[in-house]
Structure formats: structure tokens, C-alpha cells
Amino acid sequence: MRPIARIRDAAGPGVPHQHGPTDDAASATRAADTTPAARQRNAVVCLRAASVRVGGRALWSDVNLDIAPGEFVAVLGPNGVGKSTLVKAILGLIPITGGDVTVLGHKPGHLAHLVGYLPQRRSFDASLPIRGVDIVRLGWDGDRWGLPRPGAARAARKAIDEAIELVGASAYAHRPIGQCSGGEQQRLLIAQALVRRPRLLLLDEPLDSLDLPNQAAVAALIGRICAEEGASVMMVAHDANPILPHLHRVVYLAEDGAVAGTPGEVITSETLTRLYRTTIEVLHTSDGRLMVVGQPEPAAVHTDRHSVAGQQGAGHADH
Numbered sequence: 001m002r003p004i005a006r007i008r009d010a011a012g013p014g015v016p017h018q019h020g021p022t023d024d025a026a027s028a029t030r031a032a033d034t035t036p037a038a039r040q041r042n043a044v045v046c047l048r049a050a051s052v053r054v055g056g057r058a059l060w061s062d063v064n065l066d067i068a069p070g071e072f073v074a075v076l077g078p079n080g081v082g083k084s085t086l087v088k089a090i091l092g093l094i095p096i097t098g099g100d101v102t103v104l105g106h107k108p109g110h111l112a113h114l115v116g117y118l119p120q121r122r123s124f125d126a127s128l129p130i131r132g133v134d135i136v137r138l139g140w141d142g143d144r145w146g147l148p149r150p151g152a153a154r155a156a157r158k159a160i161d162e163a164i165e166l167v168g169a170s171a172y173a174h175r176p177i178g179q180c181s182g183g184e185q186q187r188l189l190i191a192q193a194l195v196r197r198p199r200l201l202l203l204d205e206p207l208d209s210l211d212l213p214n215q216a217a218v219a220a221l222i223g224r225i226c227a228e229e230g231a232s233v234m235m236v237a238h239d240a241n242p243i244l245p246h247l248h249r250v251v252y253l254a255e256d257g258a259v260a261g262t263p264g265e266v267i268t269s270e271t272l273t274r275l276y277r278t279t280i281e282v283l284h285t286s287d288g289r290l291m292v293v294g295q296p297e298p299a300a301v302h303t304d305r306h307s308v309a310g311q312q313g314a315g316h317a318d319h
């Protein structure tokens with residue numbers, strides 16, 4: 001086992017760190033889980049020595065990860081390392097080729113109604129004649145065909161209204177989605193992922209293309225969902241800074257493993273240098289942000305889209 005495999009998940013839950021939430025139900029739940037065995041037993045998501053191949057190529061391998069109930073976890077790493085693929089493996093959309101993955105104790109895909117998903121890169125044409133509320137409804141019954149059961153319409157309306165209220169989108173939910181701002185669209189899409197009150201929410205770069213105030217607002221919303229709904233959130237991000245105040249844990253993904261722990265433990269020059277086997281510097285700016293310098297591109301991928309590896313936020317910032 002390489003050194004990185006031994007240090008992964010080094011940080012147990014409840015380990016204090018400078019950025020994490022301090023007073024919420026999730027923290028209380030996690031405080032009870034003090035051993036790796038307890039983490040695994042209670043895990044909403046559990047990966048053990050998991051590996052994936054796409055297009056005939058090994059993408060990542062030997063990934064170990066537990067996500068506890070109510071935890072807000074960010075998945076970070078260079079472009080093309082396989083973060084979205086990790087989310088798809090947890091959804092059961094992409095099969096793992098080695099190791100084991102369970103979601104709420106079952107094989108991925110078996111409890112789909114308990115998992116909400118916001119895919120990467122969504123945009124709506126300004127002329128699309130679909131209201132925000134209709135987008136949210138798709139999360140409720142978009143996969144159900146045939147005549148609704150008696151009382152189903154009332155139950156749907158209630159669930160949809162509650163989800164819209166939860167994300168604070170009531171004021172614009174009846175506008176055409178294409179006429180909502182990027183931040184408003186994002187809230188409505190999060191409501192769509194939330195409408196069935198999932199126990200696990202998988203969000204693939206939900207802050208992408210939002211301005212800084214909207215990034216902060218959506219990050220706070222997601223933190224609140226963890227705290228108030230008790231949902232576990234796994235969010236792919238290319239910059240951890242906007243979510244640092246709300247995060248419990250981060251996972252840095254590399255080709256041959258991953259490191260998980262609190263942000264203070266994982267986003268360090270030493271840990272990331274060891275993970276990527278190249279010199280990486282984590283700089284702390286005076287306003288509390290983290291800058292990761294020198295993070296590599298994975299071999300032989302993304303040279304078309306991302307030809308320059310440079311200075312990045314606590315993640316990567318070249319989208």
C-alpha cells in the first residue's frame with residue numbers, strides 16, 4: 001500500500017477544524033462516530049478500494065471514502081481526474097471495476113428515490129416556456145408515468161412548495177426558468193434535487209458560473225440543508241473557498257487514490273504533495289482564502305481544454 005493509501009481518511013469525524021460548522025445537528029450526529037469502524041457502519045456512502053475505468057482507461061483506483069449522515073463533503077481535484085465519474089459511480093450510472101461501493105447500505109442505484117442529483121453544466125434557453133415550479137416538479141414525478149394515484153396531486157403540490165420555500169425561491173418559481181438569473185436557476189435546480197427529501201444529495205459543480213455573492217448564498221443554503229434536513233451532501237467543486245465555512249470534510253481525488261479529512265488536514269502542502277507526487281504549495285491569503293499552486297493535470301487528458309496548469313483556488317480554477 002502506498003503512503004497515500006495509509007493517510008486517507010486520517011481525519012475522523014468531529015475533529016475540530018477552523019472552517020467547519022460548529023453548532024448543528026450534523027455535528028452532533030458525527031460527534032458520536034469516533035472510530036473508523038463506526039464511520040463505516042453509519043456511512044451514507046462507503047467506498048472501499050474502489051476503481052473505475054472509462055473508455056478502456058483506468059481513471060482512478062483504490063479510493064476509500066465514508067460520508068456520514070448530515071455531512072457536507074467537497075470532492076476536489078484537477079480537471080479530468082474523475083470527480084463527476086465518482087458521483088456517477090455512486091449513482092450507479094457508471095459501474096465500478098474493482099472494490100466496493102454502497103449507498104445507504106445497498107448497491108448504487110437501488111435506493112434512487114433517496115438520492116438527489118444535480119448534474120454538471122445546466123443552462124436554459126431564455127425562451128424556454130417552462131416555469132421554475134415545473135422544473136422542481138420534474139424531480140418529484142419526472143420518472144413516473146401513467147395516471148396519478150388519488151391524493152397524489154395534493155402531495156406533489158405540498159412537496160414542491162416546501163422544496164421551493166426551503167431554497168428561498170418562492171418569489172420567482174412561477175417565472176419561466178430561462179428568465180431567472182443563474183443563482184435563481186441554481187436554487188430551483190437544488191429544489192428539484194431536494195423535492196423528494198433525499199438522504200443523500202449529489203451536486204456536481206453547483207457554483208459553476210455564479211458570481212461571488214451567489215456562490216456564497218448557494219453555499220450557505222447547502223450548509224443549511226445539511227444542518228436542518230440532516231441530508232448528506234457530496235459536492236464536486238473546483239474551488240473550495242466559497243464552501244469552506246460550511247464544509248465538514250473534503251476529498252481530494254487522484255489517479256491512484258484519494259485523501260479525505262477536514263479541510264485543515266487535507267488542504268495542506270504536505271498532503272497534496274504526497275497525493276500528487278509533485279510539489280504543491282497551499283498558500284493562505286490574508287482574507288482567509290486558500291490557494292493551491294502547482295496542482296497537476298492528469299496524464300494524457302484534457303490537454304485540449306486545460307493546457308495550462310497554474311495557480312488555483314483550493315481546488316482548481318480553470319473552467
Ligand SMILES: Nc1ncnc2c1ncn2[C@@H]1O[C@H](COP(=O)(O)OP(=O)(O)OP(=O)(O)O)[C@@H](O)[C@H]1O
Nearest residue numbers: 054055059078079080081082083084085086301302
Ligand atoms: N463515458 C466515457 N467514456 C470515455 N471517457 C470518459 C467517459 N466519461 C468520462 N470520461 C473521461 O474521463 C475523464 C474524467 O471525467 P470526469 O468528468 O469524471 O472528470 P472531472 O474530474 O469531473 O473533470 P472536470 O473537473 O473537468 O469536470 C475525462 O478525461 C473524461 O473525458
